[in-house]
Amino acid sequence: xxxxxxxxxxxxxxxxxxxxxxxxxxxxxxxxxxxxxxxxxxxxxxxxxxxxxxxxxxxxxxxxxxxxxxxxxxxxxxxxxxxxxxxxxxxxxxxxxxxxxxxxxxxxxxxxxxxxxxxxxxxxxxxxxxxxxxxxxxxxxxxxxxxxxxxxxxxxxxxxxxxxxxxxxxxxxxxxxxxxxxxxxxxxxxxxxxxxxxxxxxxxxxxxxxxxxxxxxxxxxxxxxxxxxxxxxxxxxxxxxxxxxxxxxxxxxxxxxxxxxxxxxxxxxxxxxxxxxxxxxxxxxxxxxxxxxxxxxxxxxxxxxxxxxxxxxxxxxxxxxxxxxxxxxxxxxxxxxxxxxxxxxxxxxxxxxxxxxxxxxxxxxxxxxxxxxxxxxxxxxxxxxxxxxxxxxxxxxxxxxxxxxxxxxxxxxxxxxxxxxxxxxxxxxxxxxxxxxxxxxxxxxxxxxxxxxxxxxxxxxxxxxxxxxxxxxxxxxxxxxxxxxxxxxxxxxxxxxxxxxxxxxxxxxxxxxxxxxxxxxxxxxxxxxxxxxxxxxxxxxxxxxxxxxxxxxxxxxxxxxxxxxxxxxxxxxxxxxxxxxxxxxxxxxxxxxxxxxxxxxxxxxxxxxxxxxxxxxxxxxxxxxxxxxxxxxxxxxxxxxxxxxxxxxxxxxxxxxxxxxxxxxxxxxxxxxxxxxxxxxxxxxxxxxxxxxxxxxxxxxxxxxxxxxxxxxxxxxxxxxxxxxxxxxxxxxxxxxxxxxxxxxxxxxxxxxxxxxxxxxxxxxxxxxxxxxxxxxxxxxxxxx
DNA sequence: CAGTGAGCGAGCTTCCGCTTGACTT
Numbered sequence: 001x002x003x004x005x006x007x008x009x010x011x012x013x014x015x016x017x018x019x020x021x022x023x024x025x026x027x028x029x030x031x032x033x034x035x036x037x038x039x040x041x042x043x044x045x046x047x048x049x050x051x052x053x054x055x056x057x058x059x060x061x062x063x064x065x066x067x068x069x070x071x072x073x074x075x076x077x078x079x080x081x082x083x084x085x086x087x088x089x090x091x092x093x094x095x096x097x098x099x100x101x102x103x104x105x106x107x108x109x110x111x112x113x114x115x116x117x118x119x120x121x122x123x124x125x126x127x128x129x130x131x132x133x134x135x136x137x138x139x140x141x142x143x144x145x146x147x148x149x150x151x152x153x154x155x156x157x158x159x160x161x162x163x164x165x166x167x168x169x170x171x172x173x174x175x176x177x178x179x180x181x182x183x184x185x186x187x188x189x190x191x192x193x194x195x196x197x198x199x200x201x202x203x204x205x206x207x208x209x210x211x212x213x214x215x216x217x218x219x220x221x222x223x224x225x226x227x228x229x230x231x232x233x234x235x236x237x238x239x240x241x242x243x244x245x246x247x248x249x250x251x252x253x254x255x256x257x258x259x260x261x262x263x264x265x266x267x268x269x270x271x272x273x274x275x276x277x278x279x280x281x282x283x284x285x286x287x288x289x290x291x292x293x294x295x296x297x298x299x300x301x302x303x304x305x306x307x308x309x310x311x312x313x314x315x316x317x318x319x320x321x322x323x324x325x326x327x328x329x330x331x332x333x334x335x336x337x338x339x340x341x342x343x344x345x346x347x348x349x350x351x352x353x354x355x356x357x358x359x360x361x362x363x364x365x366x367x368x369x370x371x372x373x374x375x376x377x378x379x380x381x382x383x384x385x386x387x388x389x390x391x392x393x394x395x396x397x398x399x400x401x402x403x404x405x406x407x408x409x410x411x412x413x414x415x416x417x418x419x420x421x422x423x424x425x426x427x428x429x430x431x432x433x434x435x436x437x438x439x440x441x442x443x444x445x446x447x448x449x450x451x452x453x454x455x456x457x458x459x460x461x462x463x464x465x466x467x468x469x470x471x472x473x474x475x476x477x478x479x480x481x482x483x484x485x486x487x488x489x490x491x492x493x494x495x496x497x498x499x500x501x502x503x504x505x506x507x508x509x510x511x512x513x514x515x516x517x518x519x520x521x522x523x524x525x526x527x528x529x530x531x532x533x534x535x536x537x538x539x540x541x542x543x544x545x546x547x548x549x550x551x552x553x554x555x556x557x558x559x560x561x562x563x564x565x566x567x568x569x570x571x572x573x574x575x576x577x578x579x580x581x582x583x584x585x586x587x588x589x590x591x592x593x594x595x596x597x598x599x600x601x602x603x604x605x606x607x608x609x610x611x612x613x614x615x616x617x618x619x620x621x622x623x624x625x626x627x628x629x630x631x632x633x634x635x636x637x638x639x640x641x642x643x644x645x646x647x648x649x650x651x652x653x654x655x656x657x658x659x660x661x662x663x664x665x666x667x668x669x670x671x672x673x674x675x676x677x678x679x680x681x682x683x684x685x686x687x688x689x690x691x692x693x694x695x696x697x698x699x700x701x702x703x704x705x706x707x708x709x710x711x712x713x714x715x716x717x718x719x720x721x722x723x724x725x726x727x728x729x730x731x732x733x734x735x736x737x738x739x740x741x742x743x744x745x746x747x748x749x750x751x752x753x754x755x756x757x758x759x760x761x762x763x764x765x766x767x768x769x770x771x772x773x774x775x776x777x778x779x780x781x782x783x784x785x
Numbered sequence: 786c787a788g789t790g791a792g793c794g795a796g797c798t799t800c801c802g803c804t805t806g807a808c809t810t
Contacts, residue, residue: 011805028805029804031804032803038799058806061806080803084802138802139802142800146800147799149800150800159797162798162800163800164800166800274805286803286804466801468804473801608790611790615789615790626791631790665787667786667787672786673786676787736809
């Protein structure tokens with residue numbers, strides 16, 4: 001082998017191999033191969049913060065393979081991505097594989113085309129140690145922050161908690177949004193809308209009053225005043241406006257659009273995008289770049305021109321606005337723009353369609369829209385009023401990119417331009433007759449809670465986190481139970497509606513549900529308490545600008561202006577002093593709240609965080625009699641639990657009586673209410689209330705479950721059974737965890753639903769086995785290629 | 786799916802960014 005090229009992703013390696021020909025072998029490092037140990041700090045603080053790297057657990061085999069390949073190669077080319085992490089990956093490879101820096105070639109390209117790769121090969125360089133040092137500073141800082149603060153949380157709040165530069169700020173955003181919502185006081189206001197008729201009576205015009213009323217009396221007085229008024233078209237103002245398409249997808253914008261348009265979680269979007277990438281349908285899905293390669297621009301232009309004509313084409317190059325974007329890859333786009341749809345499963349197809357449309361639209365002409373605003377004056381017998389009705393219309397003059405793609409928004413409030421539509425033909429001074437007016441009460445809404453995707457957008461705006469970590473960050477804060485994803489039902493509110501028709505006002509009240517939310521992120525008690533603690537003791541790290549500030553230092557390291565160890569030292573010395581002080585001086589915090597006093601015993605009831613989660617406590621810790629404890633249920637929280645709910649928790653676990661010489665205990669566990677008897681668990685059905693259930697019903701539940709288990713055991717005893725021989729080898733039928741299957745020549749074949757494994761005939765078995773063998777051999781051939 | 790929640794103390798937990806494994810009854 002002459003040349004060994006190492007890239008970061010195996011999918012990429014296969015592609016590049018095609019471009020480079022027989023003299024090149026392309027292998028992948030699968031990301032980083034070395035890191036700080038997970039078990040310890042692995043930073044020698046005394047020795048200038050020297051990091052102690054080791055080969056990542058799951059990468060040993062791969063590193064061995066790479067070492068073998070290096071021995072056979074004349075030249076090694078390190079082709080990891082052109083960013084901080086990519087440079088560090090190249091350096092770790094150089095160190096681990098003991099490559100000679102003088103002869104090892106470092107190459108970069110940010111699009112996978114033959115031209116770009118051949119060009120890269122012609123311009124090799126050596127590893128940029130400044131860039132590597134910037135990465136080491138980033139890595140060391142994150143480790144110091146995460147591994148020094150987390151243990152404080154274990155001792156002061158609860159074991160196994162975590163804190164970090166990214167996750168703690170993500171939680172802060174959610175906690176603060178919730179506080180904002182709690183403080184929010186909804187105001188009601190009245191909107192007045194009207195319907196007019198043209199002199200001929202043929203045209204209808206909808207309009208809205210130029211002002212809103214805060215109080216019902218004002219609205220009512222205005223409506224009264226409309227009687228006896230005349231109306232006419234005061235002015236017609238027409239403007240043409242342009243709308244431009246959104247840039248091609250980055251990871252973050254793809255996650256947002258897939259969430260809004262397809263309802264995908266960010267993790268699901270990434271999983272599906274990964275499949276599209278591996279199957280060659282799209283370019284790399286973890287990117288912060290909106291840039292399209294020249295090849296992509298050309299391909300897209302051709303496609304637009306072919307489909308819609310040249311007047312729909314507009315070549316655009318987009319600039320990133322994201323703080324700290326590294327742009328090592330292209331934007332996310334189809335690899336082949338002429339492929340409008342793909343044959344794949346529905347979610348893959350839909351995500352691909354979204355990417356295709358967005359990419360196509362990004363290279364299309366602006367839409368031209370004619371906007372018309374018509375003012376309708378209100379004239380009392382004493383003269384015109386200051387207020388007027390406004391009627392707005394929109395007409396698309398040239399659809400441009402709108403032919404393909406409209407970006408959605410997060411804005412859930414009613415748009416002010418709700419009544420935008422095509423206007424009837426109106427003329428200046430045309431008199432109009434009021435046929436109906438309506439004053440409807442509305443309520444202002446609190447800011448919406450974050451969805452996974454809108455949180456990602458916010459983090460990206462703050463320059464916090466990277467495309468590869470957005471989805472994992474969400475998973476982390478959910479796993480730590482700092483936040484939960486929930487639906488919230490709306491609250492019914494009464495809205496007064498006054499309608500003026502034929503000179504009379506009729507008032508009615510309509511009940512509307514407002515503020516319902518789906519799949520939103522809510523802070524938990526633990527999230528709130530941890531956030532309060534971190535804000536009090538580590539305000540600098542919780543600052544929304546912390547990342548942006550340290551990123552500037554990293555940039556200075558990358559450009560050789562600063563030394564990474566000094567940057568870390570400047571941060572660490574005061575940080576560590578703070579850590580020590582906090583460990584010594586801060587109080588243990590449990591978020592304790594006095595819920596009330598138990599009327600029966602006169603003991604106090606508290607709600608707080610314990611070692612295993614949130615709990616309620618009956619009685620004081622300091623009193624002679626030991627207090628009782630009970631875990632809270634899902635959905636209950638320290639802030640909102642009532643005395644009744646808290647006291648009810650002490651009724652469980654409940655001993656309902658004896659059966660077969662053993663206690664029958666009823667309680668609620670992780671999987672819902674259950675009965676425990678002789679060490680076994682029996683789930684209660686939905687209609688059984690664990691607080692009310694009788695011993696008789698428990699025994700019935702136990703007996704039913706036993707009967708089912710007996711039947712199952714009897715069935716299992718009949719397996720495995722031999723069905724017969726196929727070409728001299730025995731076939732046996734069995735039932736596994738995932739259903740019935742056949743075993744033949746030490747391979748397993750799933751049975752279709754229609755066939756009973758007990759009564760299966762040898763003919764049926766032969767067909768399944770032979771059919772299955774063919775399929776697997778085809779699959780293997782495919783893999784081998 | 787229990788028990789736990791004070792305290793004793795062993796031994797565990799934890800960060801962010803790169804990237805995909807290989808598990809089948």
